[in-house]
Amino acid sequence: MSDPVPHDDHRIGDDAAASHVPEPVLPEPVRQRVVALTAAALPSVPADELPVPLRRVAKFAPNRRARLGGQAIAAQLAADPLFRQRVTGRILDEAGELGVAVLEGVCPAAADPVEVAALAYLARPQNWRDLVEAAGEVVRAEADSAVVTELIREAEQRATRAEHDRAVAKVEADKLRDELARVREELGQLREEARTLSRSLRETQGRERKASEMLATERGRATRAAADHDAELRRVRAKLAEAEAAAGTVRATAKEARAVDDARLWLLLETIGRAAVGLRRELALDPAERNPADFVADTYADRPESVSSSRGLDADDPARLDQLLALPRAHLVVDGYNVTKRGFGEMSLEQQRKRLITGLGGIAAQTGDEVTVVFDGAERVHGLPPAPRGVRVLFSRKGETADELIRRLVRAEPTGRPVVVVSSDREVADGVRRHGAYPLGADALLRRLSRS
Known part of the structure; x- marks a missing residue:
């Protein structure tokens, strides 16, 4: 397809004549779309026709070109009309019928206003500022509509939550009423139990007084039994002392007998050892060097x-x-x-x-x-x-x-x-x-x- 944008001196002159008019402030969606379209078309522009700041950007990967070189692309589009015309021709070729319509200053009813504004900013037909302004109004209208929609959604959510909270509160109130009835019933039972416990306490106190009297009597008996036990313990200790004395005598006798047995055993072993030494000497046995x-x-x-x-x-x-x-x-x-x-x-x-x-x-x-x-x-x-x-x-x-x-x-x-x-x-x-x-x-x- 041939380039629909004329590259003649007259078009460049028009851009030069309008250069004193300040660039319009593009809505952010339009600016991003302009940068994306230009970034996609950079590799198709010969390297010697690219501005020096964009030659390195053209070598980036497609997904990094608009993200990393966006500011440089926007600056060159605003400052270099010749570069903008060169890249616009390729962009309009890709746009097809929409690009032709934008060159004629027409905004199709079914077209995306952001896309139309981006193509108009690049191609700059006679009414391109109006197209950009219209796209800005549409974007702002859509933003306002989105805000209103969000506010409506939040209001609906708040209403839903309020209805839910009201239902929960109603359920909780029913639970509290049931709990209050149960507590009142338990309170009546506790009062009845308290009266029963009071009667039991009075009866227990009476039994305690009787038990105290019986305890005093048993203490007296225990004191007499302890005195009898102490006397019996003294008698047992005396007998134990006599038994320990007898055991000491037995241990001394057993120790003396053990000493006699040890002396006999030592004498027997000494006799056997000397007999073995004498037998080895008599047989003239030398220590064996081999087994x-x-x-x-x-x-x-x-x-x-x-x-x-x-x-x-x-x-x-x-x-x-x-x-x-x-x-x-x-x-x-x-x-x-x-x-x-x-x-x-x-x-x-x-x-x-x-x-x-x-x-x-x-x-x-x-x-x-x-x-x-x-x-x-x-x-x-x-x-x-x-x-x-x-x-x-x-x-x-x-x-x-x-x-x-x-x-x-x-x-x-x-x-x-x-x-x-x-x-x-x-x-x-x-x-x-x-x-x-x-x-x-x-x-x-x-x-x-x-x-x-």
Whole structure:
């Protein structure tokens, strides 16, 4: 569509001739619409035809152009007629028939007066000031109508609230009348109760006087009973003093008898100790540097390890294990894979061995007992890291099971030495029990390790 606004010197001259006439004050809706139309048309104007203050505004996003550059756009429209004519041509093209009507100075009856006033301000036909003034009157009329409508709405709301308050007040008044009737009824009942209570009070006072007389009589009797009680108490205390004296004599006799028994027991233990020292001297026994399990390890195991002390378990109760490990010179023997596969079988065999041996090292360090852990040789791996101090690690030989090696270790121990075997294998438990060892379940050791 061609630009309906003539861009000739005559039109510019008309604008120059009217430049001495001050710009009309646009109603706010008209001013906002003028800015919005101009902001929307800015990108279609070549950059070299835009005023310098608006070149940066033209680069804004559409929703920010009118909001951030509104003042600059309004100022350029008022001060630069050539820019206004250039942008008006594009705006009128977009307006279509309404733009043509505005150029002819006609205001269609169905058109928005604000839109007409905005187009008239930009195109400036012969009667554009009248169109702007008419739009202002329409806007003011609409504002006044909106104010009147709002006042009517508020008045209606106040009337509605007043009617509601009146209904509420009526309901409250009915409630108060009902409450007053109920209070009057309760007051009558209270008066009747007060008369009844007065009669009861007089009767109670009479009974109280009789009770006071009876209390005085009972006090006299209590005084006599207290005197008799005091006399009886003195007699009982005298008997108690005699009994305490007799008890002191008995305690002294018992203490003397206990001293005699302690002297006899000490003499017996001293005699046994000296006899043991004399027997050791007579047999020329030197302190043993190796334990019986060390000889079994040398003979039947592929890999002997260093010896250290540890602690054992009983059944599945870790408390029983603590009791057995507290015995002097206890020896803890552990069926390795029986324990690891029950407690942490999801790990690899190497991780199972490492975890068990590390835990037994902690027990050995805590108790100072001898600890031996036995694994089946079929799963043996070479290059096993050194065991913790106090833990002996053994692998059964080819053709021999860990159960057989455990029974061999138990048989190698002297009769009377406490040996604790940890295994949930029933055959192992029965076999070591026949040789005097204490069998415990694997759960007892696992619970003891988890506690550590």
